[in-house]
Amino acid sequence: MFSSHRHLKRKTxxxxxxxxxxxxxxxxxxxTSTNVEALEQVTANLANFAYDPINxxxxxxxxxxNVFIAALDTQNPIxxxxxxxxxxxxxxxxxTAKFIVEKISILRNVFLSTDKADFVLHSLALYYQLLSAGLSSKQQIITPELLKRVQHWRESSNDERVLCSQPQSKLKQVQVIKRFTQQDLETFSQFTGDSNYIHSKDMPITERRVHGALLNxxxxxxxxxxxxxxxTVVLEQSFKFLKxxxxxxxxxxxVRLIKARKIATVEYECRQHDDVVFAGNAKLLTPKEVA
Structure with missing residues (x-):
């Protein structure tokens, strides 16, 4: 419950x-303190004060x-x-949001290295709030490396609060990060017979293209x-190669689940540097346990 100044005066x-x-x-x-337990108590109290806007x-x-940032920059998980x-x-x-964005690299470094689910969940909520505030670009706040870490937590965490541990029928969106190599393109070309030179080393790397069928x-x-x-069986697809x-x-x-029925609908897209390069939708026949 939030406080009022009158309430605080009466309680003091x-x-x-x-x-x-x-x-x-x-x-x-x-x-000034050198006692670890004292520092933990201090940060706990300050965190409690941060809950109420009146403080x-x-x-x-x-x-x-500055205390919160300094605490983040320690090796103490508490x-x-x-x-x-x-x-x-x-x-x-x-x-505060502006200040955090300026120090976002410190938060990101801890997020990328932590094995604590509580820290991850609080961080995800914080990232969401920062993105919603619209004070900075998405690229400054969310990096591909960070998204890879989120994907790791989604796939490997046993914590029931983490999205990945929910049944697949509850998932509404899945996001993965791929970095296509020249070896990937050559393997795909060999398998499909698509030896178009635009996918080969004959093209400068800045002009070389990943096979559209590989994205699909x-x-x-x-x-x-x-x-x-x-x-799941794909019944129908419609897509465009935009870049x-x-x-x-x-x-x-x-990939986003739009309609979860026996005939389900998904939308999907591939992005590079925040540009959509491939996008489409599909109608799917789903098994009963998934629908």
Whole structure:
């Protein structure tokens, strides 16, 4: 429950310090204490204060944001968790969101290396809030490397709160990242007989194209194994090749379930550098356990 200034005044004893002063003391203690448990208690308290918007001016005044970033930049998973939990709430403040975007590389580094599901879940919520705020470009906040890590968590986590652990019938979107190599193109050419020179080493790498059918094959792989899943049969497809798909470039492949019925509908796209290079939709015959 959020507080009012009148409520805070009524709750503060006459001889006690007010919340503004207490937050300042907590920030000072973080920088002066050498006791790990004390630091963990400080960040826990500051994270609790970050929950209520009435405290945000006090947190700004005490420069608590620097504490949260410093805690993120440690090797202590408890401090890191307190910090990301605080930022997850505090980021609803516009100035805070701008500050976090400026320090986004620190959050990203922890996200890429952590094995703590709680940290991942708070981070995903924070990333969502930052994207929704529209204060920065998507590319600055979300990198291909980060998306790969999200994909790893989706596929390997045993935590029931993580999306990947839900039954496939509950999934609404699957996203994978592919980087097509020249070896991929040559293998595909050999298998299909498509030896068009635009896919070969005869073309400069900046002009070389990935086979359109190879992109569609990756989409088919997602449809048949993840969304909707095994047993799915493609009945009808419509797609467009909007731009050349280049080799040795991260390609984000997204499949979305639009209608989950016996005859299901999916939409899909492939992006490079935020440009859609391939997009389409399909009608699918799904097995009963998937529909």
């Amino acid at each position: 004893p006459a001889e006690g310090i007010d919340r503004r002063e207490y937050i300042g003391h907590l920030v000072d203690e973080y920088y 945000w001016p006090y947190l700004h005044e005490a420069e608590a944001l 401090l890191q968790l307190h910090a990301v939990a605080a930022l997850c709430n505090f980021c609803l403040d516009k100035n 094959a990756v989409v088919a792989g997602i449809i048949g194994t993840q969304l909707p899943g095994p047993g 050349p798909c280049r080799v040795e470039t991260d390609t984000i492949v997204t």
